[in-house]
Amino acid sequence: MKFTLTEAQKASYFRNGYLVVEGLVSDDLIERLKHQSELIGDNKVDHVPNSSTQAEPNIDIKLCSEKNLTLRKLYDIAVYDQIFWKHVINEKIVDIVSQLLETSDIKLYGDQLFMKNPEVGSEIYWHQDSASWKDIFPKDLITAWTALDNSTLENGCLKFIPGSHRFGTLGLDCDSREKKMEKFLPLLNFKQWKIQDIELTPGSVSFHHSLLVHGSGKNLSFKRRRGYAAHYMRALSWKDDRITDAPIMPKFCQVRGKSYENCV
Numbered sequence: 124m125k126f127t128l129t130e131a132q133k134a135s136y137f138r139n140g141y142l143v144v145e146g147l148v149s150d151d152l153i154e155r156l157k158h159q160s161e162l163i164g165d166n167k168v169d170h171v172p173n174s175s176t177q178a179e180p181n182i183d184i185k186l187c188s189e190k191n192l193t194l195r196k197l198y199d200i201a202v203y204d205q206i207f208w209k210h211v212i213n214e215k216i217v218d219i220v221s222q223l224l225e226t227s228d229i230k231l232y233g234d235q236l237f238m239k240n241p242e243v244g245s246e247i248y249w250h251q252d253s254a255s256w257k258d259i260f261p262k263d264l265i266t267a268w269t270a271l272d273n274s275t276l277e278n279g280c281l282k283f284i285p286g287s288h289r290f291g292t293l294g295l296d297c298d299s300r301e302k303k304m305e306k307f308l309p310l311l312n313f314k315q316w317k318i319q320d321i322e323l324t325p326g327s328v329s330f331h332h333s334l335l336v337h338g339s340g341k342n343l344s345f346k347r348r349r350g351y352a353a354h355y356m357r358a359l360s361w362k363d364d365r366i367t368d369a370p371i372m373p374k375f376c377q378v379r380g381k382s383y384e385n386c387v
């Protein structure tokens with residue numbers, strides 16, 4: 124094991140639903156991911172299909188000097204791209220995931236590179252990941268979100284509601300994009316809720332539980348705010364194929380340990 128969490132770090136994750144580990148990924152590796160994200164975003168590689176890109180809604184593409192700057196996110200890229208896959212299996216990250224999921228049998232559910240481009244990078248509304256990932260049980264997956272650029276309040280850093288993962292799914296699955304915080308906060312049923320802004324330097328990683336209520340603001344700056352989210356689950360998780368309104372995902376790849384029959 125390359126990275127051992129303290130008891131206090133683990134307790135903090137279980138209590139708050141997230142944990143930040145600063146400076147986990149080296150500058151070199153971050154530069155490599157940034158470079159690769161440019162190549163993929165500019166369609167300069169042919170191993171990642173176009174279907175893995177999503178444009179920002181409501182922007183005039185002609186007004187943007189580069190196509191890259193119109194992208195909201197790239198997703199499901201690690202299954203196609205070796206550089207991102209290497210990051211997914213980064214030993215330090217997987218050591219932490221494995222301590223927080225309390226197993227060394229781990230698979231990748233999916234991945235998303237949020238581009239959050241200057242000026243056009245849109246808000247990500249408050250949501251719970253497991254409210255969308257309806258077909259995976261238990262609803263106890265974990266995201267490792269690696270900052271590729273400085274992530275600040277001004278350029279739309281992640282925002283968490285600490286402890287909200289302990290309240291189960293909050294009925295946000297329908298129209299959650301339209302719902303503002305005020306509409307569902309009462310569901311959390313605790314008076315002292317607060318929003319935690321997660322400002323990060325490049326190479327720092329924040330880990331969050333798939334039931335944690337989270338979102339991010341618009342990018343109001345002239346700088347990019349790229350963050351790469353890799354979503355991990357236990358290899359012993361179960362996918363309920365009767366649930367038909369969950370995202371269609373690529374093949375779940377083994378990240379560490381072994382796989383199990385009749386499981387994901």
Ligand SMILES: O=C(O)CCC(=O)C(=O)O
Pocket residue numbers: 237239247252266268280281337338339350352
């Ligand atoms: O990067 C963002 O702005 C949103 C990230 C997110 O929602 C996630 O990683 O689950």
